[in-house]
Amino acid sequence: MAMSGELKSFVSSLKRSHRLAAEVVHVEDIAAREAAYGEPDPPLPPGLVRALAAQGVERLYSHQATALNLVRAGRDVVTATPTASGKTLVYALPVLERILAEPSATALFLFPLKALEQDQMSALNQLALHAGLGPVADIYDGDTPDGRRRKLRQKPPPVIISNPDMVHAAICAFPSAWDNFLSRLKYIVIDEVHAYRGVFGSHVASVLRRLLRLAAKRGSRPSFVLSSATIANPGEHAEALTGRPFAPEQIIDFCGAPAAGRSFVLVNPSGAASTTASYLLAQAVGQGLSTICFTKSRIHTELIHTWVTRAHPELKGLVAGYRAGFLPEERRGIETDLAAGRLAGVVTTSALEMGIDIGGLDLCILVGYPGSQINTWQRGGRVGRAGRDSAVVLVGGPDALDQWVLSHPAEFFAQPVEAAVLDAANPQIVAQHLVCAAAEEPLAVDDEFLPPVGHPEAVRLAMEDGKLLLDAAGTRYFTPRKRPQRLVDLRGAGESLAIVDHKGTVVGSFDGVRVFKEGHPGAVYLHRGRTYLVKELDLEHRKVRVTPLDADYYTRARSDKETEILEETGRRPVANFLVRKGRLKVTEVVNGYERRRLSGGDLMGVYPLELPPLTFETVGLWMDIEDVVRRSLERAGRHFMGSIHALEHVAIAMFPLFALCDRGDIGGISIPLHPQTGKAGVFIYDGVPGGVGLAERGYGLIEELLEKVEELLATCDCEEGCPACVYSPKCGSGNKPLDKLGALMLTRLLLGKLPLEEAEPCAAPAPQVIAPPPVRSREHPLAYGVFDLETQKLANQVGGWNNIHLMRVSVAVLYDSVRDEFISYSEDQVLDLIKRLSELELVIGFNHMRFDYQVLSAYTAADLRSLPNLDLMLDVQQSLGHRLSLDALAGATLGAAKTADGLQAVDWWNQGRLEELTAYCQADVELTRDLFLRGQEAGHLLYANRDGQCLRVPVDWSWPSLRERLA
Template sequence: MTQHLTTDTVAEYIAALKASDRPGSFVTCHRILPEIPARTAPATRPWPRAVQEVMLHAGVGSLYTHQALATDHIRAGRHVVVATPTASGKTLIYNLPVIEQFLHNPETRALYLFPLKALAQDQLATLNALTAHWAADARPAAAIYDGDTTAWFRKKIRRQPPNVLLTNPEMLHLSILPHHEQWTRFLAGLSFVVVDEAHTYRGVLGSHMAQLFRRLERICTRYGAAPSFVFSSATVGNPAELAANLTGIRPVPVLESGAPQGRRHVVFIDPPESPASTAILLLKAALARGLRTIVYCQSRRMTELISLWAGSKAGGYADRISAYRAGFLPEERRDIEARMHSGQLLAVITTSALELGIDIGSLDLCILVGYPGTVMSTLQRGGRVGRAQQESAVVLVAGEDALDQYFMRHPDDFFERPPENAVLNPHNPVILERHLECAAAEFPLDVHEPWLTDTAVRQAAAELENTGLLLRNEDGTRLLAARKRPQRHVELRGAGPSFHIQDMETGAVIGSVDGHRAFRETHPGAVYLHRGRSFVITGLDTAARTITAVAANVEYYTRVRGNKSTEILQVLDTKTAWNTRVCLARLRVTDQITGYEKRHARSGQMLGITPLDLPPNIFETEGLWFEVQDAARREVEDAFMHFMGSIHALEHAAIGILPLLVMTDRNDLGGISTPMHPQVGRPCVFIYDGMPGGAGLSRSAYEKAGELFASTREVIAGCPCETGCPSCVQSPKCGSGNRPIDKDGALFLLDAMRRCAPPPHEATGIVPVQPHSRHAETQQQATTAKAQPVPEPRMNNRFSILTPQSYAVLDVETRRSAQEAGGWHKAHAMGVSVAVLYDSRTDAFTAYTQDNVPEMLLRLAEFDLVIGFNIIRFDYKVLAPLLPPDTPWRLDALPTLDMLDEVKKCLSYRISLDNLASATLDAPKSADGLQALAWWKQGRIDEIAAYCEQDVRITRDLYLFGRRNGYLLFTNKAGQKVRVPASWQA
């Protein structure tokens, strides 16, 4: 049972803090947020008597104004988003209408989605408590369906679905939507979809969720359900827009809270020493007064370090402090939550993992070690204290980060600044394609269904067709998935598959890390902290997605080094800000980690650099860049400032301050500064979304480019350091170790940019990137070959494949089988029984025996294109020994279309000529290769020639069909006729 302290305890703690020499002398702001009384209102339509009893049983005499308004809309069948502070009673908003609807119709179903399993456990207990006084058979049934649910209970839930199913996005993605036929009763009765903690669905996860919700809506439509969506969110700047981006629907926003709030102290501290050391002092003083405290850190490493240091210095309180973060095993997290809620723990030290509404009881003090990055997160974390309306306190301990220092110098801006907008990219092309494939696997996509009317979706579907992951049916009206369970290959969180971290000594899994961070945080040699213990990473197996580590007491930490480059793929928009051209574009980024630094844990002094040999991380994303005009560059150089150091410092400062404008973490962004970008022809600074496809972050930053320049200048000019520090122009993740950096040069450059005349309104002059296509190498070969004086055939290039004036079709039958020749790799030893060549110029088929094959081979050089089926890997290998020795070209230099190869490139597996011919032309092969070998031994050459000519005729007709229609047909494993794109369509 939680015991609340008297208000004097919190007030006395704050008074003692301010009166102390350390850290009191470093307090930059103390503001008291006054107590706010409750505002209540009745429902527009009276609740049924049973629901009124539920509220009375829960101690709810009347609803807060926002609860009454939101439930009015939900009961009217409208979509609603509620964005009010923590502990404002949002749970009641969706539970009451669900209970009411259950009373009207016991077949009502509701889907509750939570980003964390612990939240589902809390909400199940809350829902059950509301109707605990009802008879057992009269209550709405509720059950959790997640990774911890046993297989037996999962089967029972599917057969007898509860009225309320509580789950998480992963289970919806992997277990419910792919197996919707097993959920027909639940889906047909689905009336509500509740999306709790909706503000967490931003960035990459938000892009995934936008497609997951569209898949859910599509399934609901199939079963005749049209559920109302209820979004519950922390206070963000654009809740309705966020919900609309997630689902495509625009809900009614409910934003004004009527909930009460106790008196709250907010204190800003800017210590000269480590913020961790100051946090430990604050925590010790809180423990001595019995204040129930939560300490938020900005990283896993800081969480573990503070937990370790506090535990060693806390004396008798050591066993009442625990760390808590993502990467802990589920059973570890559940134990900490229970101990915190019961009061056994007085303090928990955590990352953002406890920012969400997991019930760990009512807390008195929140210590923020570093600014959380957004006003929204700060309010959300601070909202964990004072939930029982008691007096509480939030203390922000600033670090060296630019945002921390900005608010230390401008505290009023924090209190006046509205919460940021939650940003996501609902049309991230990488993510969209993956979910389109999943949707087609759930049931085929109709080309006329509403989802495919969007241009971005149609483009993604076309790309999936081109790569063979979506297959169009015979009449072209539906798209089918080529793979059976593509959902297994799509992870909703992080930028790649998760890696498990394993203790080599015990074999136990001690944590996990997503693929995007694996090379940076858990490379060989990296120091990894877990529950107060330090480990050194010994191995990283990308194939098995496992990381091995050994326990080690080390006095250093590690930081990666590397280099990056960027290619501009497509300019999306261009504008001028601060007399500077700013562009929004699709980019290809190559991030190469080259090594890591070892730095002393306390002093930060570099101890050494160790090289690493890791594969580069190459991805396409969205980003912005701004150009530095020649006049501004000359001004910097004429002032004898370091130009590269200036643009490098400017890049760091802009990324550091960008979270002031866009809801993001600087770790979600990347940057590159270059004194001369080869495509632009000028110095450039790039800022981009650090994940494949982009998350909409740099797109939002582009809209605020002028404000970004102004804020960046203010941060640099306002920092009291002389040469640059982490509070202004240094970055903790700089791959070059923050060298070169010129703080004065960055400030001078910003002013010079603004003094310059605006750039002319002209095209950007971007040099296009050469496409990465399978024909690029042959195009290069063509250029080299044409420079040679000897006669050459028309070389293989994309133009000749698409528009041949003349073409030949070739097939070869051999004298010996692969077994007789010694294996398929010895095709050159198989010999020729008959070869047939079709000439499009004369419309004639000519048969050749081995003796006159050399004559046929010389004819091949006359054609714009040679066509065959498995011609490159087989026919040419068989024929190669028969090419006259003085021929100045090789067979593999001929302009060749291998239809088997083209189909395999699209589908990633082989389709037989007989399958294609039967499905496309209704003309199966007349025989097979084994029969032809038997005929050779019997001397039946004419029959071999007839069979070979028939194969050539089929191959020609398939080529012409594909050229006219853009596809061929084949029969897949499910017995369906489907299309495969013909890459040679004119």
Template sequence: MNSGEQGIGEYLAALMASPRLGEQVVCHRVLPQADAHTAPNRRPWPAAIRDLLSMQGINELYAHQALATDIIRSGRHVVVATPTASGKTLVYNLPVIERFLHDKESRALYLFPLKALAQDQLKNFRQLTAHWPKEARPQAAIYDGDTTPHFRRKIRQSPPAVLMTNPEMLHLSILPHHEQWAVFLASLQYIVVDEVHTYRGVLGSHMAQLFRRLLRICALYGIAPTFIFCSATVGNPGELCRQLTGLPEEHMQVVTQSGAPQGKRHFVFLNPEESPSTAAIQLLQSALARELRTIVYTQSRKMTELISVWVGQKSGPFRERISAYRAGFLPEERREIEARMNSGDLLAVITTSALELGIDIGSLDLCILVGYPGTVMSTLQRGGRVGRATQESAVVLVAGEDALDQYFMRHPHDFFERPAEHAVLNPFNPVILKRHLECAAAERSLRTGRPANRSGAAPSASPEDNSARRDAEPWLQLPPVQAALAELEAEGLLLRDAEGTTVFAARKRPHRHVDLRGAGSSIHIQTGEGTVIGSVDGIKALRETHPGAVYLHKGETWIVTALDLEARTATVTAPPGGRVDYYTRVRGNKETEILEVLDQKTLWGTRISLGRLRVTETVTGFEKRNTRGGTLLGITPLSLPPQVFETEGLWFEIPMEAQRATEDAFLHFMGSIHALEHAAIGMLPLLVMTDRNDLGGISTPMHAQVGKPAVFIYDGMPGGAGLTRLAFSRADEMFASTLAAIRDCGCELGCPSCVHSPKCGSGNRPIDKAGALFLLGQLEAHRTAPHTVVDAPTQIVHASSVIVHPSSTRPQPKSPPAGLPLPALPEPEKEPTTPARYAVLDVETRRSAQEVGGWNKAERMGVSVAVLYDSAADTYTAYTQDRMPEMLNSLADYDLIVGFNILRFDYRVLSAFTTRNLSALPTLDMLDIIRKRLSYRVSLDNLGSATFNAPKSADGLQALRWWKEGKVDEIARYCEQDVRITRNLYLHGRDHGYVLFTNKSGQKVRIPVDWK
């Protein structure tokens, strides 16, 4: 037995015997040692690879490594989901290096969620072939935010065999500029996605579209690369990767059985009587005294810093051998800490989740978790940091007061028997989907084949249609994408070509407007001097950056002084002394509207439903609470606009007899369902890999659409992330764990361990723990095996606006096939509406803007000629300045007056000749409509040339010269030609729903218009 093993044994014995902490240990379980299982590869490795492995002291691969590399070498996609320290790095490096030996031009893309991971893996990759001659080695390079412009250019011009980067760089730098990466992309053989379990929720929805965009660009260069996914132990690795890529399930092979050895590992659950941080400090001090190499995981940056400072002050000779590690440190600071930990110079590191992923910091003896990490997977992942050299090790979980922490303290056996959670995402989140479709169109135009007709249906096929159909991209039948493309075209963000078969992005670089970590538009957080220090997702802005909020950023405290939603900025200032002795928490109210019922079933004596919801959240004020003890210091009212978003959620009805029984027992019914809502949300992370902050809830004693009391739980981001969809499928477990959490909590009136929520908008009032327990008892009395509702679904009030799918006909969620969804965009069904009599007007002036002092003084320009078209008579009439009163009087006879820049120019010029408010006339300004749709101006000459091949005959400057030369007839002919073009554009847009213009790339593109 080595000294480390002796130290762990002595450490645990001392803990159990401690009069202070021993009684607080609620569970001690030992996971036995596991021997290695090796296996040969089906096809022997080349001599160079065998030599490489021999240099690493490896004679034969672990069984899972051999199986996974066999799959990869056969050209198939693979997901390797095995525990930490099981050798997943070799799984992808060996096939990549072997391919390089056969083909020096082959390339591989390695994607890591963190920069530090890329640095760590670059070192590992180079070490593998360090003994080879330099000219024979496959080169690897990192391309991320820390790469200098000089090296970025070199990498693009001469790409290495292995490019290591992150999702943001793929999104912002590689795909938008894929022409500059043609050499790399045309030779791309492998895409390695490490730590794929982190791509869930909102980030997962972004990654699902990012991978589809990547595959689409690869197809452009004639490449179909092999995916190699590596993951921690997760409940659904194959399904996760299939949703991320859209690749067929049968093409994705999963390896989950690890052949790696493991030393004996102790798990200790400790429920402290004092604060978790105090207990963690005592545990760490004892470990340092025995020179155990230790990692301490905390739940926040602030706690990381506090514990490291506290321990450093009391640790005497070990002060210089302890360090914090968190996001916000400079790259060189993080790498120094990693190196010192790896070498043994540091004995302990205190960190947030930043070191949860596979960054190599050597072999550790002890892991202290200050608070339950939120999932079984994260707990095992963090615990896997110890015992990597197969030595005896220990993991100590110090519980906080959170509901999940206390649940496992009361039911420790459940932790060890419970499988890893499922990672969930919504690959077709409508908000995120639209943003990536716009990016995809900017990277490469979207081929939709034959255009749909005005009814939105595809025209009947004909032989000449076959080539167009073959040219279309294979996503034409996906309803979510069709809807997203239709909305983007209606918003002017996507534009069709003249034939209607190809779609272009209106903006050249929409990528910079997409934040891969958020669902809404970001709010920039800046100091009073304008320095941007961070950002927050738009949906969270009113909760986290409202005026008066305390905002923590990189360990520093700021006070929000202003929030400008229109400018999308929050202004902050540093408080006197740099800190405040309080924190803030918002108060508010919420409403929910059912938009669509997707599924229903009955269980626990009630009906539970899944559907689309519209949620309205209003922040009404905020609390100030003392940082020591959480005492309420005051409430400040706020007047902020409501936030409205659509998402997915589940809800369950409270039977009227259960309500009556609760009230007859003199329990607070509203407090009961409110407590039930909080407890259920607190337990959902047992079932779904999420944080309770990603969920929202509403409990109401009477919901107008349901017609009875109901409790709603929803995904707290626009479009939904698939969280409540999975929770709905496991609703029986949700009720059972919620009941256990409330029943087994030792408090009397309710606490954060059972029915209180740290983010409750009403300050956890009213709350009735006893009532929630009674209500669940009423439901449990009618508990039966869950069954799907096949009769009439819940009667929804105002159901005309709600779509209800009974079980027998409800749509089943399907995973998309590979590639990016690109259906034909149906033109909306509409009947042309023609005013009884309309006019088209254009005015030419006597003086230029420069002559009168600017465009804002157009009333001084005078009129040389104005031409008015009358649709009733089908005539064009020219008016000189002396006939302006006559023409202006006639305008009142028309149902509509059409012009091009008529509101901002023509009416301003004519205002010199009348006291009437011309803009009050029924007017259609074509330029104004097009500018609002495209966000930029398009000239009449461009529109006429593209739509009819009819350019303008002259321009305004020529008309001014003609006026000075007395050529009024020439001006009249030119002006009439402009009116004729404007009239024809109006009729074309009215009848076809679009006009054409030529974009900067020289392509004729449709602008959808609805002349009203």
């Protein structure tokens, strides 16, 4: 084993190396962390104290002790701490303690990888043995022989170790076979919960609800003990996954475990990242450093392993490849050899990312940024696990996300980790699990765990296909399907297509979304280190027929896309644009594909395709691009379509900085004129039917996302665009047109960092309609409200009066006659104001129809002008033939005056003087209310003409007249 001095020498040599010195862009030294301990209350039983001592554990870390006390109290717990922080004891100790006190108790341990199951079974049984219990755990998964499965069902051990796929297909699907185990179930332990995100996580959320439902019918309510890598939203993610609330004290996101020092080296290679990684791996192993090298693909795993062993024959027995597709015994052999020190290096995909015990490694090489901070630290956490110093070397690739990390090391190391995102209410996914649940036990309309009444769209989808049927009483759902679980793939969002080779052997599968892009005729498909050529896409029989091919190229689909807005579910103003969200229908036609050389990615040719359109409904966000923005870009000589197209690419590339996803999980489209909005727009949407929560998160963080877009565009050294900024490897139009400088200008215009040109007013698009409330008797006073609002910006700051909707609310005040009080609203309470306005029988304002409602249109798609409105300014204008100001009417009629004006209000907002701003707005509301009441009482208002004469303006605001007008 290498000493820390040798490791430091290796890191130092990188900065002095003739080959790499110019390519090492940053070295971050991460200090060691001291341990913090805690005491369980009450103390652990003697048997467990002995078991811990046998493993060299004398005291528990603070996070372990805190979690243990919570689990003992019957609370659900999620622990989100770094790799190698002792999370295993968090769930092992309370489970073993319960089994010691209650031998009939059972627990279900779930892991995302089979290798983790083996590792954890060994660790748990070893701990149990020293505690005087003997073996308590056994594995029930796809590799378990049928005879062994039968015995485990008939006489289950206290702990069953499995995975979500088996819970779905073999436990929930056969509930009566598991009566004995489920009726005594006390704990559900889920390790690596950050892995349950996107489509997979959304499926697992429904599987867990089905499992809880079956357990409840057998009289048990198990507690959840969850563990995760450090993520931004452990409590929120745990709630989405389990369906149970997690209070702050149930979230353990502090860590008492110690950590050794670590050096993190960022390398921006002049050549290919894989070539540089091969060189580093050979050098490290040659110097006696135990090294793990992570790649992004199976083919690069194979290539780097081959290059290293061919160039350095002496390392052939010391370096191994490791990836999916290896036999279980091959994988276990490599893991054992690594842990024992017989292997000095391993090249792997993400298959070795999670907490399998592979011993104390010294160096981790990352070939390309793994796509998220979570994956980066998870992979980096595979080294230094024996309490020794370690190092991580990130060799960046040419794409935008890699280059951003390499160019912003300070921000990268200071930035919080991403959030894990799933959508437990995805109708496409929930529909499949409602059918499964109905097959397992009749499903009540208001079921506690998976209520059909709470998922109307999912029920509609399932009933449309005849998969879900209501009983005669209309209270329970059944399904005519037998074993519908077999048709549900937890890793996909829809029914899959089998990939069949020339011998008829199934070698894999595609879901319905991916097949058109990756399974079209002529596509190259990689599976288990082998290359296949797609010969036929048979949609009728749901098969993709392939034949082996030794290819030196890969393929990439080209396509045209369009999107239809099905429903808008939210909108808000951001600087100089509106961001909106809602349900979308995306139609994509794959019209061709490219062949690109495997080494270097050079384009070899483009080939046409004729395929049916791919249409799916999903959730997305979109940014309205105003005409004034387009004109600003065109005046500057920028290509408008190229600008919005480039912005779309970079936004998608930067998206994984905020949500735990791959850029392939999200889609985008830029449109110079959308037929529904009447404007240009940039759409970003979840790339799977129904959505999985990614666009929803992006909607809330759009400002931060655009800041990252601007930063990348401004710092990339290229002149016209490159793979490090605006080029996308997944672009359906071959990365044309793209305007990098236009995208930078566009981003700054949207964020309000560049001024907008003023434009002439034009008509706004027709909004939706809110039905007015029912009208009461003619003699009864109407429930009315008087309101006014102030804005954050002046008209000349948003491109003129045509863009009132971009001025944003600073404060609004409503006089509510029902409550007889003034209520103030900040910008984040605007929807509450709109809700209250829609409940009133009469909304009164002064010029609110033309101005205030235009400002509010940035926050709602509803047509507020369809409410029962009385605009005093418009009423007076209709009577006189010209407008009068609020100040003029109030001065003559009430002997009162406005206390300030709109310019002063914006100044107050900019200075943060909110009390004065609110008081001014309320004073205007009082003036408007008092004018209304005086006019109602007297039948007129007063004003002074140009000659100084005081004249009457007749008004008819009596309740009967207003009721007749509003009817």
